[in-house]
Amino acid sequence: MREQALEVSGVSFGYTRKVKALENVTFSVPSGGFTALLGPNGAGKTTLMALITSLFAAEQGRIRVCGHALEAEPRKALAAMGVVFQRPTLDVDLSIEQNLRYAAALYGIPRAVARERMAELLARFNLADRAASKVRTLSGGMRRRVEIARALLHRPRLLVLDEPTVGLDIDSRRELVDHVHRLCREEGLAVLWATHLIDEIWPGDRVVLLHQGRVRAAGSIDEVVRAAGGGSLGQAYQQLTTARAA
CATH class of the missing domain: 3.40.50.300 (P-loop containing nucleotide triphosphate hydrolases)
Structure with a gap:
C-alpha cells in the first residue's frame, strides 16, 4: 500500500x-x-x-x-509539513529574497543551504529575475508562488x-x-x-x-x-x- x-x-x-x-x-x-x-x-x-x-x-x-x-x-x-494559508502572510515591504531568507532563519536552515535552496526555488517558480522586488509590487499569482516557495524551503x-x-x-x-x-x-x-x-x-x-x-x-x-x-x-x-x- x-x-x-x-x-x-x-x-x-x-x-x-x-x-x-x-x-x-x-x-x-x-x-x-x-x-x-x-x-x-x-x-x-x-x-x-x-x-x-x-x-x-x-x-x-x-x-x-x-x-x-x-x-x-x-x-x-x-x-x-509546508503550509500556505488562505490569507496572505508575506511581508509586503520586504523583497521576495528577504521573505525567503527570513523564513529560512526561522526554520533554522544554515545560510549556505538556504542560499542554495532559495536559488533552486526561485528558478523553479520563475521568480529569479524578481528576487529583489518588494512583494507589494507583485501580482496576486506571483505572491502565491512566493508563498509556496517559502513553504517548501525546509523540504x-x-x-x-x-x-x-x-x-x-x-x-x-x-x-x-x-x-x-x-x-x-x-x-x-x-x-x-x-x-x-x-x-x-x-x-x-x-x-x-x-x-x-x-x-x-x-x-x-x-x-x-x-x-x-x-x-x-x-x-x-x-x-x-x-x-x-x-
Missing part, C-alpha cells in the same frame, strides 16, 4: 458545545499525490486546515503527519494549501493549479488542496468531499461519483452537498 503522508481519524471540533464545525472526519492523503479537500463555503475546510496545522487542537480523534502523531510529536509532524513531504487561488484571475489560478500538480508528479510531494472549485481537480486526483463538517465521500473521482449514484464530479458535488443539508 502507498505510504500515507497525512492520516485524519475520527476528528471532531466545535466552536461551541452545541455546534460542531467538524464531526468524525476521517480520510488520508497518500504520499506523492494530489488530494483535493472539496466543499462549499462553510463546509469546515478552514477549520480542518487549522487542526491539521496545529492552530487548533482537535476535541477528539487523531492526526498523523508522515507517521508522526500531531499531539504527541508536534515538532516532527509540523517539520514534515517538507506534505504541502497543505487552504483555498490558495482565492482572489486570483483565471490565468493565474490555472497556472498555480498546474504548478502544484507538477510538484506532485516531478518531486513526489503529497498535497492537500482545499477548494470549492471543481475545475481545480484533475483526472487522477483524490477527492475528500466535505459538507457541514462531515466527509460525504472520499477516494478517486470515480469512487466519489459512485457514492453519489453516478454522473460527473460536478453532479456528485451537487448531490452530496444538498441531499443531506437538512
Whole structure:
C-alpha cells in the first residue's frame, strides 16, 4: 500500500458545545499525490486546515503527519509539513529574497543551504529575475508562488494549501493549479488542496468531499461519483452537498 503522508481519524471540533464545525472526519492523503479537500463555503475546510496545522487542537480523534502523531510529536509532524494559508502572510515591504531568507532563519536552515535552496526555488517558480522586488509590487499569482516557495524551503513531504487561488484571475489560478500538480508528479510531494472549485481537480486526483463538517465521500473521482449514484464530479458535488443539508 502507498505510504500515507497525512492520516485524519475520527476528528471532531466545535466552536461551541452545541455546534460542531467538524464531526468524525476521517480520510488520508497518500504520499506523492494530489488530494483535493472539496466543499462549499462553510463546509469546515478552514477549520480542518487549522487542526491539521496545529492552530487548533482537535476535541477528539487523531492526526498523523508522515507517521508522526500531531499531539504527541508536534515538532516532527509540523517539520514534515509546508503550509500556505488562505490569507496572505508575506511581508509586503520586504523583497521576495528577504521573505525567503527570513523564513529560512526561522526554520533554522544554515545560510549556505538556504542560499542554495532559495536559488533552486526561485528558478523553479520563475521568480529569479524578481528576487529583489518588494512583494507589494507583485501580482496576486506571483505572491502565491512566493508563498509556496517559502513553504517548501525546509523540504517538507506534505504541502497543505487552504483555498490558495482565492482572489486570483483565471490565468493565474490555472497556472498555480498546474504548478502544484507538477510538484506532485516531478518531486513526489503529497498535497492537500482545499477548494470549492471543481475545475481545480484533475483526472487522477483524490477527492475528500466535505459538507457541514462531515466527509460525504472520499477516494478517486470515480469512487466519489459512485457514492453519489453516478454522473460527473460536478453532479456528485451537487448531490452530496444538498441531499443531506437538512
